[in-house]
Amino acid sequence: MAAKKAKKPAAKKPAAKKPAAKKPAAKKPAAKKAAKKPAAKKPATKRKPNAAFMKPLTPSAALAAVIGANPQPRTEVTSKLWAYIKKNGLQDKVNKRNINADDKLKEVFGGKKTVSMFEMTKLVSKHLK
Secondary structure (H helix, E strand, O other): OOOOOOOOOOOOOOOOOOOOOOOOOOOOOOOOOOOOOOOOOOOOOOOOOOOHHOOEOEEEEHHHHHHOOEEHHHHHHHHHHHHHHHHOOOOOOOOOOOOOOOHHHHOOOOOEEEEEHHHHHHHHHEEEE
């Protein structure tokens, strides 16, 4: 048997230099897609309120001075609170998100003079049982 000679790997040729990269051509505006047909609408049904919001809660003495002492759902508490704020002009004139508390509301807001409307709901929830 004749011994086979191991082949040497072929020498690699140096890679040819590529020309300098050109800037990509400006993209053409995409073709407008065909307008979709509106989906078939379901018949309108009345939304059911969340039971947690509709549960009557008893307000604390400080909150009762503003909205009344009888148990009310959270939604009604918020509505009456906003009615009180609008009636007494307590919404800040410059930044409408802020409420400037009077003596009754200061008790509800934990002694704060100015409260944002988002913070108000958090502070009022502490006065509901």
